[in-house]
Structure formats: structure tokens, C-alpha cells
Amino acid sequence: MRTELVIIDSARKRGYADDDLLHVIANAIRVIVQSDGMTMYIGPDRAGRIMEVGTIERSGREIVAHAMRPARPKYLAEQPRRSRR
Structure with a gap:
């Protein structure tokens, strides 16, 4: 079950x-x-533009605290895979 979303x-x-x-x-x-x-x-937002939205969890609620368009390259780049040892 998803926690309550609150946009600040x-x-x-x-x-x-x-x-x-x-x-x-x-x-x-x-x-x-x-x-x-x-x-x-x-x-994507409703028009299909790629965005970044940041949330934090507080007291059982997910707080939307950040939004930016376009999403920054560091979030679009493929994340490196960690090797298993």
C-alpha cells in the first residue's frame, strides 16, 4: 500500500x-x-517531457519536496552495476 503523498x-x-x-x-x-x-x-510528465521528482518519507507520508525539468544528466545516465564478490 502506498503512503500518503503530500506536495510541499x-x-x-x-x-x-x-x-x-x-x-x-x-x-x-x-x-x-x-x-x-x-x-x-x-x-515523463503528462506531455511526455522527462522530469525528476524527489520525495522524502516522514511520519508515514511521502513528501514531494523537489521537481525539475528536464531531468539532470546524472539521473538519466545508466547507473554502474556493482560487481558481486
Whole structure:
């Protein structure tokens, strides 16, 4: 079951529609869990433009705290695979 999603002002500062942010999360082509606790969703907005949307989890809620279009190259590049030893 998905936690409650809450969009805060920092994710809205560039003027993206909430529906676009939610669309990216629901249709992510890549999900990256970062060491700082933020989860980055990389995927298309409703017009098909690739965005990055960052969330953090607090008190059982997923907080949408970051959004940027276009997604930065570091999130689009193929992640290196770790060797198994």
C-alpha cells in the first residue's frame, strides 16, 4: 500500500502542475534511492517531457519536496552495476 503523498511548496517553486509531479511518480522509468534519504523518480510528465521528482518519507507520508525539468544528466545516465564478490 502506498503512503500518503503530500506536495510541499519547494516542489512547486518552478510552477509545475501537481498532476505532472504525480504522473512522474506513477510512471517513473527510474527510481533512485539516495544516501541522503531522498528518492528520485525520473519519468515523463503528462506531455511526455522527462522530469525528476524527489520525495522524502516522514511520519508515514511521502513528501514531494523537489521537481525539475528536464531531468539532470546524472539521473538519466545508466547507473554502474556493482560487481558481486
